[in-house]
Amino acid sequence: MNNQTNPRRPRRGSYRPKSETLALLKTSGNTINGVGETKPRRPSPFFWHPPHQHPWGALQIVARENSRKCPGSAEAFQAAYTYPELIPIADTRNEATGEQLTAELISFALAHEADGVGITAVDPLYVFEGYAITEPWVVVLALAHNYERLKEVPSDETNGVGVCDVGDQYAKGTRSSYALVNWIRSQGYSANPYPGPSANALALIPPAIAAGLGELGKHGSLISxxxxxxxxxxxxTTDMPLIATGPDRFGADEFCATCQVCTTACPPAAIAPQKQMVRGVERWYVDFDKCIPYFVEAASCGICIAECPWTRPEVRPKLLATMARRLGQ
Structure with missing residues (x-):
């Protein structure tokens, strides 16, 4: 499904945001995100953090209202905010080795709705300004979309299939992260959950990359x-002694350098063809000021991740084989 066959998708360059949407975009998100900055720093709170922490609180409210107009969306996202009570940390610790604890943790997570698990040490650059994380380890859980549902994005009042799948995966993330936290606490260690869709202290994509769950794509999202x-x-996050899983380079970054699928599919033309300097790192970056107005009006969008060739189940094995040859793996 693409812009030509999905009536809910305008062609690239033809989209113009509503004046009332632009009126709520009072400050450039690119500046706050650190575009052009040459020194590393922690990320600033932005969209999906509490509205008082960033300049787009009113716009964020409109985005949520628009997505909830889609059939089934309100129920799907409400499930993402439904979670069990966290248990106290057990008095007795499981004194198994780091290797054993890591294996048990991964096994538990995969048995409790996570589709992938990665582990890495906490880096201060993963923590948003104004927040603190004291545990030394971060476990990142991957929750896989249903491709047939995802490719229905963007959603509107006539079709909520795509945005409902987004809500369903966030709900899975809530359930799986809270279940894992309670398991870790039952083993005598500290642990705290950081699910979406609301943002908190932890930026999730950087540790996911460090932990081997994927590479950063041109569209600014993880590619697994x-x-x-x-x-x-x-x-x-936890103080349970664990073993890092390490990064995984399989060619997504190199592929994105020449692929134009998401760039062409993006209605507001927010995806740049080249990397940019962002907080001291040259990386793929999506223009916040172009993306967010469409995201708000299109009930969370998702076109770029749905159209990505890596997301197509029948294409992904071929891409992996091709890139492995190019990388000499």
């Missing part, structure tokens, strides 16, 4: 070798 761009994330 197993799920393509059709994946959501949830995090857990």
């Amino acid at each position: 070798r197993y799920f393509g761009s059709g994946v959501r994330l949830a995090g857990v």
Whole structure:
């Protein structure tokens, strides 16, 4: 499905945001996100953080209202905010080795709705300004989209299939992260959950990359070798002694350098063809000021991740084989 066959998708360059939407975009998100900055720093709170923490609170409210107009969306996202009570940390610790604890943790997570698990040390650059994380480890959980539902994006009042799948994966992330936190606490260690869709202290994509769950795509989202761009994330921080899983380079970054699929499919033309300097790192970056107005009006959008060739189940194995040859793997 693409812009030509999905009536809910305007062609690239033809979209013009409503004046009332632009009126709520009072400050450039690109500046706050650190575009052009040459020194590394922690990210600033932005969209989906509490409205008082950033300049787009009113716009964020409109985005949520628009997405909830889609059939089934309100129920899907409400489930993402439904979670069990966290248990106290057990008095007795599981004194198994780091290797054993890591294996048990991964096994538990995969048995409790996570589709992938990665582990890495907490880096201060993963923590948003104004927040603190004291645990030394972060566990990132991958929640895979249903491709047949995801490709229905964007949603509107006539079709909520795509945005409902987004809500469903966030709900899975909530359930799986809270279940894992309670398991870790039952083993005598500290742990705290960081699911979406609301943002908190932890930026999820950087540790997901460090932990081997994927590479950053041109569209600014994670590309997984197993799920393509059709994946959501949830995090857990802990002081349980674990073994890092390490990054996974399989060629997505190199592929994005020449692929133009998401760039062409993006109605507001927010996806640049080249990397940019962002907070001291040259990386793929999506123009916030172009993306967010359409995201708000199109009930969360999702076109770029749905159209990504890596997301297509029948294409992904061929891409992996091709890129492995190019990388000499």
